[in-house]
Amino acid sequence: xxxxxxxxxxxxxxxxxxxxxxxxxxxxxxxxxxxxxxxxxxxxxxxxxxxxxxxxxxxxxxxxxxxxxxxxxxxxxxxxxxxxxxxxxxxxxxxxxxxxxxxxxxxxxxxxxxxxxxxxxxxxxxxxxxxxxxxxxxxxxxxxxxxxxxxxxxxxxxxxxxxxxxxxxxxxxxxxxxxxxxxxxxxxxxxxxxxxxxxxxxxxxxxxxxxxxxxxxxxxxxxxxxxxxxxxxxxxxxxxxxxxxxxxxxxxxxxxxxxxxxxxxxxxxxxxxxxxxxxxxxxxxxxxxxxxxxxxxxxxxxxxxxxxxxxxxxxxxxxx
Amino acid sequence: xxxxxxxxxxxxxxxxxxxxxxxxxxxxxxxxxxxxxxxxxxxxxxxxxxxxxxxxxxxxxxxxxxxxxxxxxxxxxxxxxxxxxxxxxxxxxxxxxxxxxxxxxxxxxxxxxxxxxxxxxxxxxxxxxxxxxxxxxxxxxxxxxxxxxxxxxxxxxxxxxxxxxxxxxxxxxxxxxxxxxxxxxxxxxxxxxxxxxxxxxxxxxxxxxxxxxxxxxxxxxxxxxxxxxxxxxxxxxxxxxxxxxxxxxxxxxxxxxxxxxxxxxxxxxxxxxxxxxxxxxxxxxxxxxxxxxxxxxxxxxxxxxxxxxxxxxxxxxxxx
Numbered sequence: 013x014x015x016x017x018x019x020x021x022x023x024x025x026x027x028x029x030x031x032x033x034x035x036x037x038x039x040x041x042x043x044x045x046x047x048x049x050x051x052x053x054x055x056x057x058x059x060x061x062x063x064x065x066x067x068x069x070x071x072x073x074x075x076x077x078x079x080x081x082x083x084x085x086x087x088x089x090x091x092x093x094x095x096x097x098x099x100x101x102x103x104x105x106x107x108x109x110x111x112x113x114x115x116x117x118x119x120x121x122x123x124x125x126x127x128x129x130x131x132x133x134x135x136x137x138x139x140x141x142x143x144x145x146x147x148x149x150x151x152x153x154x155x156x157x158x159x160x161x162x163x164x165x166x167x168x169x170x171x172x173x174x175x176x177x178x179x180x181x182x183x184x185x186x187x188x189x190x191x192x193x194x195x196x197x198x199x200x201x202x203x204x205x206x207x208x209x210x211x212x213x214x215x216x217x218x219x220x221x222x223x224x225x226x227x228x229x230x231x232x233x234x235x236x237x238x239x240x241x242x243x244x245x246x247x248x249x250x251x252x253x254x255x256x257x258x259x260x261x262x263x264x265x266x267x268x269x270x271x272x273x274x275x276x277x278x279x280x281x282x283x284x285x286x287x288x289x290x291x292x293x294x295x296x297x298x299x300x301x302x303x304x305x306x307x308x309x310x311x312x313x314x315x316x317x318x319x320x321x322x323x324x325x326x327x328x329x330x331x332x
Numbered sequence: 333x334x335x336x337x338x339x340x341x342x343x344x345x346x347x348x349x350x351x352x353x354x355x356x357x358x359x360x361x362x363x364x365x366x367x368x369x370x371x372x373x374x375x376x377x378x379x380x381x382x383x384x385x386x387x388x389x390x391x392x393x394x395x396x397x398x399x400x401x402x403x404x405x406x407x408x409x410x411x412x413x414x415x416x417x418x419x420x421x422x423x424x425x426x427x428x429x430x431x432x433x434x435x436x437x438x439x440x441x442x443x444x445x446x447x448x449x450x451x452x453x454x455x456x457x458x459x460x461x462x463x464x465x466x467x468x469x470x471x472x473x474x475x476x477x478x479x480x481x482x483x484x485x486x487x488x489x490x491x492x493x494x495x496x497x498x499x500x501x502x503x504x505x506x507x508x509x510x511x512x513x514x515x516x517x518x519x520x521x522x523x524x525x526x527x528x529x530x531x532x533x534x535x536x537x538x539x540x541x542x543x544x545x546x547x548x549x550x551x552x553x554x555x556x557x558x559x560x561x562x563x564x565x566x567x568x569x570x571x572x573x574x575x576x577x578x579x580x581x582x583x584x585x586x587x588x589x590x591x592x593x594x595x596x597x598x599x600x601x602x603x604x605x606x607x608x609x610x611x612x613x614x615x616x617x618x619x620x621x622x623x624x625x626x627x628x629x630x631x632x633x634x635x636x637x638x639x640x641x642x643x644x645x646x647x648x649x650x651x652x
Contacts, residue, residue: 016528163644168651203641207562208336208608234644235600235637239559242527273641280555288528317555321523321593324483324554331488 015248019291021056022278023227023253026306027078028059028093029260029274031071034310040074042309044081047090049302050256051082054294055278057089061106063099080107095128096138097145104149112154113146115139115185115193119178120164123201127159136181143189155195155227156182161213163204170204172216179217195225195251200240203233203273207243214247227251230276232258232315237276238284245290254278257303258315277316279303283323296323335568339611341376342598343547343573346626347398348379348413349580349594351391354630360394362629364401367410369622370576371402374614375598377409381426383419400427415448416458417465424469432474433466435459435505435513439498440484443521447479456501463509475515475547476502481533483524490524492536499537515545515571520560523553523593527563534567547571550596552578552635557596558604565610574598577623578635597636599623603643616643 027047031038047060060082066073075092084090089110094100103109116139118124121132130138146153158178163170179196186193196217214226228244230237230252241252253275260274279299285292296318303319347367351358367380380402386393395412404410409430414420423429436459438444441452450458466473478498483490499516506513516537525533534546548564550557550572561572573595580594599619605612616638623639 165647166651168648204644206604206607207559232637233641234603235558235597235641236604238555239562239604242559242562273637277555283554284526284556284559287526317552317593321553321555324524327485328488331486 016245016288017248017250017290019293020245020250020252020285022281022292022294023091023251024050024055024058024256024278025253025275026050026256026259026278028062028072029255030257030306030310032062032064032069033260033274034071036071036310038071038309040077040081043074043078046302046305046309047078047082049298049305051085051088053298053302054292055088056293057091057110059091059093061092061103061109063092063094063102063106076102076106079109082108084108097141100142100145100149104151111149111151113143113151113191114154115143115156115182116159117156117178117182118159119170119174120160120167122166123160123164126166136185139182139185140189143185143191147189147191153186153191153193155197156186156193157197157199157229158182159199159201160204161198162200162209163202165202172213175213176216176220179221183221193224195227196221197227197229197251197253199229200231201229203231203236205230205240206236207239210240210243211247214244214249218247225251227253229253232273232276237273238280241276241281242284245285245288252276252281254281256299256316257306257319259306259310273315277303277318279318280316283318287324296325336565336608337568337570337610339613340565340570340572340605342601342612342614343411343571344370344375344378344576344598345573345595346370346575346577346579346598348382348392349575350577350626350630352382352384352389353580353594354391356391356630358391358629360397360401363394363398366622366625366629367398367402369618369625371405371408373618373622374612375408376613377411377430379411379413381412381423381429383412383414383422383426396422396426399429402428404428417461420462420465420469424471431469431471433463433471433511434474434517435463435476435502436479437476437498437502438479439490439494440480440487442486443480443484446486456505459502459505460509463505463511467509467511473506473511473513475517476506476513477517477519477549478502479519479521481518481525482520482529483522485522492533495533496536496540499541503541513544515547516541517547517549517571517573519549520551521549523551523556525550525560526556527559530560530563531567534564534569538567545571547573549573552593552596557593558600561596561601562604565605565608572596572601574601576619576636577626577639579626579630593635597623597638599638600636603638607644616645 061075255275258277381395575595578597
């Protein structure tokens with residue numbers, strides 16, 4: 013009936029996404045305590061800082077202090093985000109981060125221009141130079157990312173052929189730099205995906221490049237985030253980005269003057285997987301505790317559902 | 333790849349569910365204006381009142397006034413809920429309701445006892461008598477309902493075989509009364525369903541009784557409501573209950589001392605269907621307006637996502 017995996021891997025982006033967009037201020041100590049709590053949930057990879065311009069993203073002006081304050085576990089990869097060489101230099105110096113090279117591209121040029129102030133040609137040059145920098149710093153290449161892979165607020169529908177040509181550009185850059193990437197991450201940056209378009213796009217990518225692992229980075233802007241994860245699972249996708257408590261969002265992607273909902277919520281995905289027998293390695297009860305901690309830290313309700321509805325295992329334990 | 337339908341039908345339960353659980357008080361005039369607005373969205377069936385004990389459910393003490401105040405459109409079926417003969421007598425006298433006979437059963441006896449104060453045997457007798465009353469009043473039989481078809485807070489997992497035997501009991505009652513039902517509604521009363529269990533249970537029911545139409549009544553207690561609708565669509569289900577703005581909920585089904593989230597949200601389901609090319613007959617923009625009206629009437633935020641994220645057609649219109 014489907015290609016459902018036995019286990020998946022989740023890359024937690026709550027700290028990076030959340031502390032970037034929350035008005036705060038949130039203390040460095042709270043950020044560290046939150047990440048330390050996440051480290052005890054069974055997650056294998058957590059993105060814990062963003063090395064961006066502190067004038068543009070004041071929530072991450074303490075990136076170095078957060079990274080150095082976190083208690084690093086050997087069995088977890090702690091990662092960071094950077095958008096240019098300056099950010100990369102900061103990440104290289106940061107204490108105990110796992111650095112991964114990536115090539116970032118966008119299926120919508122209109123969104124790329126708004127988001128990065130680069131057109132397609134300019135972005136390809138920037139990405140070329142980035143890969144050279146990764147080689148210089150000995151950072152292994154990891155993944156190519158396709159933003160706006162399922163639709164764009166400024167261009168509308170994105171044809172599947174465009175997603176494929178955007179990936180081709182990524183693979184060409186890798187090739188020309190004599191390196192390889194193993195993962196293609198498809199991002200529903202503005203919440204346009206449906207379960208059907210997930211199946212169509214993932215299917216087309218897997219058919220063209222069966223050797224590449226497909227990852228999904230899904231937003232829950234219009235309530236389809238979890239359904240889209242399910243469609244990804246049915247297509248055999250085994251790698252998902254998500255945010256505990258649904259932390260984060262994109263200030264460019266919203267409507268009604270409000271920012272858009274953030275990434276699909278980690279504990280909701282973990283819950284669905286656990287109930288369907290798909291292993292994530294994550295302890296749901298602990299993760300729900302951390303989601304509630306996130307609400308205390310940011311001082312308001314956050315989107316996730318399972319922390320409100322409660323896990324089923326708690327009910328099962330009360331019955332038996 | 334799947335059995336996805338070209339079109340589905342939605343039975344809107346927001347008014348009945350919402351005004352039952354909201355603390356209010358909500359004026360009769362607001363209820364009528366809200367239902368009248370729903371009538372202009374393209375919905376084919378709206379449940380507009382609950383004829384229950386006003387001492388237990390004060391939010392519906394004005395059921396008769398609401399029903400008589402609503403402007404009835406010829407192309408819409410306005411329905412009501414009752415739980416006993418007294419309620420049925422009130423519904424029969426109400427102005428312009430479409431009455432439909434149903435047989436209600438529950439896959440979990442523990443939940444049935446808590447919810448209705450009847451055990452299985454007692455419920456079967458009550459349902460027998462109900463069917464006789466329907467015949468007496470000339471009310472056509474319509475559907476059998478299975479509560480707790482996907483799991484129960486008080487019994488835990490519900491085996492598929494139990495769902496089938498619960499349906500058999502329903503069909504036996506219909507048979508013994510020399511009548512027939514065409515629809516079996518499977519309710520995820522306490523939010524235990526996953527896309528996988530939807531597929532398993534719906535698949536088993538369809539295999540056993542291919543002549544019956546399967547309907548799904550899904551709650552969004554743990555964030556899987558829309559994903560479960562999608563799984564139902566993949567199984568060819570063409571009839572769903574839902575609540576505009578996610579109005580409603582069940583005071584018995586929650587955890588953390590809060591009531592559980594209500595039905596899956598109508599506009600989120602309509603949005604997903606529209607984006608996947610599945611016809612619902614509903615005008616999404618109008619429905620979003622009604623969802624926002626619901627928030628104004630109840631005086632607080634309601635769960636649905638599309639009213640926050642905005643429709644994609646609005647973005648498309650701004651591009652072209």
